[in-house]
Amino acid sequence: MAKQHVSSAARRYSRALFELATDSGRLDVVSEQIDALGRLADDAEFRSLLPDPRVDAAPKAKAVLDALGSETDPLVRGLIESLERRKRLGLLLEIPAGFLEFADEAAGRLRGVLESSTMIEETQVVAIEQSLASQTGKQVSLHCEVVPELLGGVRVTLAGTRYDGSVRGRLDQIAQRLAAAELG
């Protein structure tokens, strides 16, 4: 799972919500509810419903609010109503990722992906996170994925940089070196 692309429109809404949540001191509550919204976005039906132009904004907004439950924070409610007014409810699919980016930046946290060929132990993941944290000066949190074709070792993608220590990566390097080798 690579970093999700957040469009500039969704980014603006995320930033607005994040700043309001921080200023009003309700960041934790809002973060939780935005997380819930993110999980909602994983549902295939919602994913196809929200951007669909054939359905009116009002029933979409109602569906989202119903799914979130009755204790929706006023800020989140305000976001949904604002999107409904502008008929941009499709952006709800990207706003959780955008919000998370702002939250991470404010907390000095970097999120990345760790790919390994087999399941890797928790202690090893923590060790890698700590090593990267000392390099970048921020808190590092890695999401783990199993990618068998790496054959061995790990590959970490963090903040636009890929650190490739996998066997696959080294084999590719050797292949390039051999292909470029000068004969005679």
Added chain:
Amino acid sequence: MELHPSEVTSVLKREIEGFDASASTAKVGQVLQVGDGVARVYGLDDCMMSELIEFPGGVMGMALNLEVDNVGCVLLGDAASVKEGDTVKSTGRIISVPTGDAMLGRVVDALGKPLDGKGAIATTDDDLRPIEQTSPTVVEREPVAEPMLTGIKSIDAMIPVGRGQRELIIGDRQTGKTALIIDAIINQKNSGGGDPSNPEQVLCVYNAVGQKQSTVVDVHRRLEEAGAMAYTIIVNASASEEASMQFLSPYSATAMAERFRDEGRHVLIAYDDLTKQAYAYRQVMLLLRRPPGREAYPGDVFNLHSRLLERSAKVAENAHELNPQKYSKGGGSITALPVIETQEGDVSAYVPTNVISITDGQIFLEANLFFSGVRPAVNVGISVSRVGGAAQTPAMKKVAGGLRINLAQFRELEAFAQFGSDLDAATQSTLNRGARLVEILKQGQYKPLVNAAQIVQIYAGTSGMLDDVAIDRAPAFVDGFAEYMLAEHADVMDQLDGWKCKWTDELRDQVQAACEKFKGQFV
């Protein structure tokens, strides 16, 4: 090259032993959309302008649009293996091409890869030069003062080109623009005997942009037959290649020429043609959503050509003292012959006017002259060389001095020719003289002439020796006369070929006497 199997194994063993097994680090991004030779990439935060980006499948791309949340890349190769979601890596390198003596005699693409099936080109990483370079500064330049002989009478006599000049060749389709260039390249054989290691030899680069493959094959064959490929590089980006390669190839070709220029050599580079480069650039920029301007070209289409042509210059003799990092030897030059194709002779269209204002003169080729038999179809009246006499040998300057005026007067009076014998003697003689001059300026393809031969032929015309020769026999007369001079008076011809040779009375008398003698023999 014969390879022993054990040699290959030993090379591979060496590579594997020397392999440094540490983790590699790369900046990465993700493809958002790809299509029509253009890809948008998310991420790549530290991407530089014109940086090379590596796509899956070994395809390279060039970053051209650095936007807030994505990078627009143009793909330099087949996009079939690239899909949305693919991870791409930045290489940290600006796009570069191989240069150097090993490139001479080869046909390469816009990235310097060989296309002629003669194997890999022996260049090293030190031979790589970025395709975009700043042009020589004001102090690093010198005024143009040496001739760049094209071997074509109408050009060398009346619209002379000098080393370091940019002379535009402009005309409609099928008017002989490429033919002029081929003849000019073939003529450079006389500068150094066709041997590229001779420092006097002018090296040539022919850049074919958007042309038919069959045309380029034909050009290659002609140059090989004439022995000109030994000192020529052909950089080919034909019509079926990606627009990105077509618009980059003139810059790659110039980078190859600059390598020689900065080593003190003289280079002749021809861009055939810049109109197709502008089309390719427009295509790429429209796909990258840059705002279209006049005729849908992007706003910087002028800069596209000006920054290319400004790199063709005459470098000062002491440039290596002023800037030792750039120049290993001063005094080199690049002479550019860019080609622009006009539609229906419209030279006031957007791209033609742009390039006319950039170059140091233009050679107009007209379709109606071509079809009336005047080939090369140069319209001498409106063609200009802004360097002029400084690019001619003193002898040629003297002999051809009156040629332009004579032809201009002839053209003015041509309408009266139908009156025949009803004209006064002066008008009649101008018409007679002019008609013969037009005849002797016609020249066959692939037959460039040395400077001395041109001088004696033009002298025969301007001195009046042809006035009583039949008009249709005039070309045969002057051709025969040049051959006669080479056979019987080789010493005079050698003298005339010299760059500092002045047209003394003595020389004139010698040529005059020889001409009279030849005329006596001419049937």
